Amino acid sequence: MISVNEALKIVKENTFIPSISEVPLLESMGKILAENIVADRDFPPFDRVAMDGIAIKKSNQIIFEIEKTQYAGEPQKTLQNPKNCVEVMTGAVLPLGCDTVIRYEDVDIQDKEGTKYAKISIPFSEIKSGQNIHPKGSDRKQGDILLQKGLKISPAEIAVMASVGKDRVLIETPPRVAVISTGDELVEITTNPKPYQIRMSNSYMLAGALAQIGIKANLYHLTDDKELLFNKLQEILLNHDILLLSGGVSAGKKDFVPEILNNLGVKKLFHKVAQKPGKPFWFGKSEEGKTVFALPGNPVSTFLCFCKYFLPQKEEQVILDKTIFFKPDLTYFVPAKTYFQDGQMMATPFEGSGSADFANLTDCDGFVELPADSQEFKSGISFEFVRFRG
Numbered sequence: 001m002i003s004v005n006e007a008l009k010i011v012k013e014n015t016f017i018p019s020i021s022e023v024p025l026l027e028s029m030g031k032i033l034a035e036n037i038v039a040d041r042d043f044p045p046f047d048r049v050a051m052d053g054i055a056i057k058k059s060n061q062i063i064f065e066i067e068k069t070q071y072a073g074e075p076q077k078t079l080q081n082p083k084n085c086v087e088v089m090t091g092a093v094l095p096l097g098c099d100t101v102i103r104y105e106d107v108d109i110q111d112k113e114g115t116k117y118a119k120i121s122i123p124f125s126e127i128k129s130g131q132n133i134h135p136k137g138s139d140r141k142q143g144d145i146l147l148q149k150g151l152k153i154s155p156a157e158i159a160v161m162a163s164v165g166k167d168r169v170l171i172e173t174p175p176r177v178a179v180i181s182t183g184d185e186l187v188e189i190t191t192n193p194k195p196y197q198i199r200m201s202n203s204y205m206l207a208g209a210l211a212q213i214g215i216k217a218n219l220y221h222l223t224d225d226k227e228l229l230f231n232k233l234q235e236i237l238l239n240h241d242i243l244l245l246s247g248g249v250s251a252g253k254k255d256f257v258p259e260i261l262n263n264l265g266v267k268k269l270f271h272k273v274a275q276k277p278g279k280p281f282w283f284g285k286s287e288e289g290k291t292v293f294a295l296p297g298n299p300v301s302t303f304l305c306f307c308k309y310f311l312p313q314k315e316e317q318v319i320l321d322k323t324i325f326f327k328p329d330l331t332y333f334v335p336a337k338t339y340f341q342d343g344q345m346m347a348t349p350f351e352g353s354g355s356a357d358f359a360n361l362t363d364c365d366g367f368v369e370l371p372a373d374s375q376e377f378k379s380g381i382s383f384e385f386v387r388f389r390g
């Protein structure tokens with residue numbers, strides 16, 4: 001049986017490689033950028049006026065005749081006489097011959113016989129040369145990489161791409177994912193279950209978790225019937241890139257999933273991981289590079305395996321606030337609630353009643369990962385955390 005780290009390494013090495021597609025800018029929202037975005041000109045592209053007011057050539061003068069007005073969207077004008085000023089609007093090009101902008105709030109505009117003057121109304125020492133000007137190229141230079149490929153596109157990235165005129169953008173095509181619940185005991189959630197049946201909550205849990213990362217999954221239910229499993233899984237494999245199955249991978253008499261996947265040419269990369277919960281986890285890959293995660297059916301096992309091996313995880317450490325004993329030679333994933341205390345992330349473990357106790361998860365934010373090589377995990381010691389909330 002392989003360790004959690006070995007299993008994770010195999011999963012990462014065999015991640016499905018998405019194709020690249022070109023989409024209209026707005027359709028790229030939430031997707032992964034597949035090209036670098038380069039500044040087509042300086043940011044800002046000219047010395048930009050940052051306040052409505054007057055532009056001057058700074059000297060000791062405090063009264064200026066208003067020579068002209070420079071609006072946003074006009075070509076650059078020139079201050080003819082350095083003793084005069086230009087009225088300027090936010091977003092305008094700084095007029096040639098000016099080096100400082102004083103906002104309207106700090107000047108009095110006076111009209112004397114048809115000629116307009118601006119008089120500085122604040123102490124002269126408060127005016128700094130170059131103030132209220134956003135200099136050309138001060139944010140980014142032409143040719144700079146503004147966005148690196150591989151990042152997730154948010155409205156901020158959309159704005160940057162719009163500003164460089166990208167109306168179409170290359171993205172990683174989101175994978176087509178199938179979520180498949182297997183089991184004779186399972187019924188649709190709209191059905192009133194018989195006493196010996198249960199509703200297939202796993203499909204909804206996985207589809208919900210996928211929706212959170214921008215993937216819309218197709219849902220299926222297959223009963224524990226070899227022929228049906230073979231035919232349906234063959235069809236599903238044709239139309240999807242990633243399969244997430246739950247159930248049918250343990251040692252039960254009707255746990256046919258590994259055998260059927262093998263018959264369909266999906267190569268087993270591992271079956272069984274030294275962990276609790278989720279030990280019977282099976283992972284494989286088809287010849288076309290499609291990946292199959294066949295997860296144990298117990299809801300906490302299903303969810304832990306999904307979070308640990310499928311969800312992108314940031315490295316995070318938490319400090320246990322309660323000592324835990326766990327004897328078996330397995331990595332133990334304990335559901336836990338996290339909270340901040342004295343600047344540190346703490347975790348209260350909820351051992352609950354095992355891998356079927358998924359109601360417990362509603363009180364938790366993730367799983368503390370307790371390594372296989374120890375039996376006592378002391379309060380106050382930090383461990384890795386697999387987060388699904390917050």
Ligand code: AMP
Binds near residue numbers: 182185200297299
């Ligand atoms: P299995 O892995 O097929 O042996 O299933 C283990 C346990 O998980 C059984 O009690 C199943 O009823 C339960 N289970 C399997 N699939 C689901 C599902 N989709 N939703 C909720 N429980 C499930």
Ligand code: MG
Binds near residue numbers: 182183184248297
């Ligand atoms: Mg089953």
